[in-house]
Amino acid sequence: MSDLTVDTRDVEDIRLLYPRGFINAHTVRVFEHELQRTLQEGRFKVVVDCSGLAYIASAGLGAIMGSIEEIRGNGGDLRLAGLNETVRNIFEILGFNHLYRIFPSEAEAILSFRQGGGSTA
DSSP states (O other): OOSEEEEEEEETTEEEEEEEEEESTTTHHHHHHHHHHHHHTTOOEEEEEGGGEEEEOHHHHHHHHHHHHHHHHTTOEEEEEOOOHHHHHHHHHTTGGGTSOEESSHHHHHHHHHTTOOOOO
16 A cells, blocks of 8 residues: 555646655655646646645655646646645755745635736746
């Protein structure tokens, strides 16, 4: 059994990803697969709802970094929502909070796209 599942759903033109568990070197392929499927489907407005994410290792951060150029190059953005304290600390220590917009809730992340918020970089 995997230590990670990733559910998805679409809200109009926004793809929501729901990773649950741990993203590390052993589980990152599950997360990468969903990110790649999202891009192959031409969905470039992405919200990763981290409320079910217990931990993210460098492999998971690499997966996010690996997709952001294509996402932003197509006029979209990847936004993060619902980070617990552990995951938020990881993002802040590595400076990801300066590279990605982080929101307290999924609803606020979705709304940020509706309010004309383009990419950060």
